Every structure is written in C-alpha cells, then in structure tokens.
Amino acid sequence: xTALIQIITGCxxxxxxxxxxxxxxxxxxxxxxxxxxxxxxxILFGLIIENEILNYFICAAxxxxxxxxxxxxxxxxxxxxxxxxxxxxxxxxxxxxxxxGAFSGNLESFIEYGLYTLGLAGALAAGIIVVVSTVKIIxxxx
Amino acid sequence: MEKxxxxxxxxxxxxxxxxxxxxxxxxxxxxxxxALGAKRTDAFIITSNMEVSLHDEKGxxxxxxxxVSNIGTDIEKLHRLNALIRKICYxxxxxxxxxxxxxxxxxxxxYPFGVILLAYGLISGAFTLFFGGGIVEAVCSVxxxxxxxxxxxxxxxGALNKIFAKFFCSFASALLAFVxxxxxxxxxxxxxxxxxxxxxxxxxxxxxxxxxxFVGDNLSGALRSIEVVLFAFAIAGGYFLAAGIMGGxxx
Numbered sequence: 001x002t003a004l005i006q007i008i009t010g011c012x013x014x015x016x017x018x019x020x021x022x023x024x025x026x027x028x029x030x031x032x033x034x035x036x037x038x039x040x041x042x043i044l045f046g047l048i049i050e051n052e053i054l055n056y057f058i059c060a061a062x063x064x065x066x067x068x069x070x071x072x073x074x075x076x077x078x079x080x081x082x083x084x085x086x087x088x089x090x091x092x093x094x095x096x097x098x099x100x101g102a103f104s105g106n107l108e109s110f111i112e113y114g115l116y117t118l119g120l121a122g123a124l125a126a127g128i129i130v131v132v133s134t135v136k137i138i139x140x141x142x
Numbered sequence: 143m144e145k146x147x148x149x150x151x152x153x154x155x156x157x158x159x160x161x162x163x164x165x166x167x168x169x170x171x172x173x174x175x176x177a178l179g180a181k182r183t184d185a186f187i188i189t190s191n192m193e194v195s196l197h198d199e200k201g202x203x204x205x206x207x208x209x210v211s212n213i214g215t216d217i218e219k220l221h222r223l224n225a226l227i228r229k230i231c232y233x234x235x236x237x238x239x240x241x242x243x244x245x246x247x248x249x250x251x252x253y254p255f256g257v258i259l260l261a262y263g264l265i266s267g268a269f270t271l272f273f274g275g276g277i278v279e280a281v282c283s284v285x286x287x288x289x290x291x292x293x294x295x296x297x298x299x300g301a302l303n304k305i306f307a308k309f310f311c312s313f314a315s316a317l318l319a320f321v322x323x324x325x326x327x328x329x330x331x332x333x334x335x336x337x338x339x340x341x342x343x344x345x346x347x348x349x350x351x352x353x354x355x356f357v358g359d360n361l362s363g364a365l366r367s368i369e370v371v372l373f374a375f376a377i378a379g380g381y382f383l384a385a386g387i388m389g390g391x392x393x
Binding site for chain 2: 002005006009010012013015016017019020021022023024027075076077079080082083086087088090092093095096099100102103121124125128129132133136
C-alpha cells in the first residue's frame with residue numbers, strides 16, 4: 001500500500017514540478033512518467049539491494065538514461081526530463097531530519113542524517129554524471 | 143555580421159535565462175556562428191555574463207558582452223529556442239524571420255498563476271503523503287502550499303534577494319505548520335514541513351550545477367553549487383527561526 005501511494009504521489013509531484021517549469025504537451029506526460037519510473041525503480045531495486053545509497057545511484061543512472069533517450073526521441077533538451085524525473089528521489093525527508101537534529105541540539109541524529117543526506121545527494125549526482133559522460137563519449141563531442 | 147551577432151546574443155541570453163546548462167549554450171552559439179557565416183566564433187559564458195566574438199572573412203572582429211541576471215527555469219522557452227537553432231543551422235531562414243520568431247519566443251507565456259497555484263498545492267500535498275503523512279496532514283500541506291505560491295509570487299514581484307526569499311519561504315511554511323500543530327489539527331509537523339520543503343529545495347539548481355561541473359564548465363558549476371549551499375542554509379535558518387518562535391514543538 002505504501003509503495004502504491006509513493007508511486008502515485010511521486011508521479012504527481014513530478015507532474016507538479018513540470019507545471020512550474022512550464023513543460024507542455026507530450027513532454028509534460030513523459031516528464032511526469034519519469035517521476036513514476038524513478039520511484040518504481042527505487043522500490044523494485046530496494047527489494048534486492050540493501051544499501052540505500054547504491055540503490056539511489058542505480059536509480060539516478062537509469063532515470064538519466066531515460067531522460068537522454070526521451071530527449072532524443074522528442075527532440076528537446078535533456079534538462080526537461082532530468083530535472084522533473086529525479087524529483088521524487090531528492091532526499092527532502094532526511095534533509096528535514098538533519099535540520100531538526102541541528103535545531104534540537106541532538107548531535108548524533110544531526111550527524112547521522114547529515115551524512116546520510118550528503119550520501120544520497122552524492123549518489124544522485126554520481127548517477128547523473130555516469131550517464132551524461134557516457135552519452136557524451138558515445139556520441140562524440142560535436 | 144553585426145546583425146548576426148545581435149541574434150546570437152539574443153538567443154544565448156534567452157537560453158541562459160530559461161535555465162539551460164552552459165555547455166549547451168556555448169555549443170549552440172558556436173553552431174549559430176558557423177551557420178550565420180562567421181569564420182571563427184569564440185564564446186565565453188558563465189551564469190551571469192556572456193561574451194561572444196565573431197570574425198568575418200576579412201578578419202574583422204565583432205564582440206558583444208551581456209550581463210545576465212534573474213535566471214529562471216522555463217523549459218517550454220528552451221524547447222522552442224532549441225527548435226529555432228536547429229532551423230537556423232539547416233539554413234534557409236532570413237534574419238527577419240529569425241527575429242520575428244525570436245520575438246515570439248521572448249514574449250511566450252508561462253502557465254497562468256491559477257495553474258502555478260494548483261501545482262504548488264499538488265506538490266506539497268503529494269510529498270506529504272509520499273514521506274508518510276496522513277490525509278489531514280496532506281490537506282494542511284496543500285493549504286500551506288497555496289500560501290507559499292503567493293509568497294513566492296510576492297518575493298518575485300518585490301525583486302527580493304533570492305537567498306532571503308528562500309529564508310522567508312522556509313520560515314513562513316514552517317511557522318504555518320507549527321500553527322496547525324498548536325491548534326491540535328495534526329500531531330506532528332514533520333510531514334507537512336517535508337512536503338513544503340520539497341517546493342523550496344533547490345533541486346534543479348543542484349542537478350544543473352552537477353551537470354555543469356562534469357562537462358567541464360567548472361566556473362559556472364562552482365557558482366551554481368555555492369548558490370545551492372547558501373539556499374540550503376537559508377532554508378535551515380528559516381526553519382530554525384520558526385521552530386524557535388513556536389517553542390520547537392516538533393521534537
């Protein structure tokens with residue numbers, strides 16, 4: 001049930017951001033779909049992979065790949081799909097708990113959540129980078 | 143050639159304003175230069191400034207610099223600019239036609255405020271549920287999301303400093319969440335604030351910064367990263383202030 005709620009709300013969240021960034025038509029649909037895929041991958045790989053950070057890395061890479069492919073299919077900048085599809089993976093929750101840890105002076109939870117948030121953000125970044133760089137190498141510098 | 147340069151600067155500026163990565167803009171400028179008959183094109187672009195030089199056949203050099211501020215994210219504009227650039231590179235388009243199309247793109251509209259308002263509510267409500275909140279919390283979150291839309295609109299109209307704007311948004315949304323807690327509507331503010339924070343978090347800034355950094359545009363990547371870090375501190379600061387005023391009921 002939780003998984004279903006997350007898939008639906010993740011997709012809605014991406015759709016909301018697609019509206020804010022003025023994405024229209026067919027591109028809007030695929031941007032929202034990217035958010036759904038991101039969270040679907042996350043849940044599916046979460047069943048096999050125990051390490052959350054590794055899971056994030058793989059999901060970010062797969063979603064970036066989706067973005068690169070859709071950008072070429074729909075002849076539009078890759079940014080369109082990267083910035084919207086990755087939204088559900090942004091570690092807003094652990095960032096919040098980092099803040100509450102800092103506020104309440106709970107050093108242990110601050111450090112634990114802080115490092116965790118950094119780890120997730122780093123994994124997201126690494127996932128994007130791997131795909132962006134690989135695509136660049138394969139297609140050559142035009 | 144002067145006219146070509148003007149067109150290239152206009153297109154580049156619009157791309158920068160709609161949130162394109164630096165490498166994409168520089169690449170577009172180089173291609174446009176070639177397509178519009180320059181023998182050599184040089185471009186240096188960072189997030190706040192662009193410099194382009196065109197050399198014609200006789201070796202005469204044309205240069206323009208532009209200061210760019212108020213970068214936003216407008217993907218529709220970016221998409222149309224992209225299509226225009228492709229058309230120019232295939233040739234068969236006069237300067238007048240390019241200018242007419244560019245003018246149309248420049249004045250193209252974002253979604254009306256009603257839709258933006260809806261999007262704010264949708265995003266905060268969706269992420270409150272996403273991170274484990276209940277229905278009542280989601281409803282509070284949607285309402286705060288609506289308020290946030292007005293605040294963001296206000297800060298944009300008032301041309302408020304971006305960092306302070308983030309601080310204020312974070313403060314206002316956290317304060318409203320604590321008010322819901324004080325009135326006993328919800329038992330914890332956590333999920334409400336997380337849902338609203340997703341709206342303020344500089345997620346796009348971060349992804350674009352990373353992409354800039356790793357395709358070799360170190361300077362722009364670094365500038366964008368610094369901005370992201372400052373935003374994060376501003377968001378934390380806003381939350382601290384609200385939690386401090388309301389006695390930190392969250393913990």
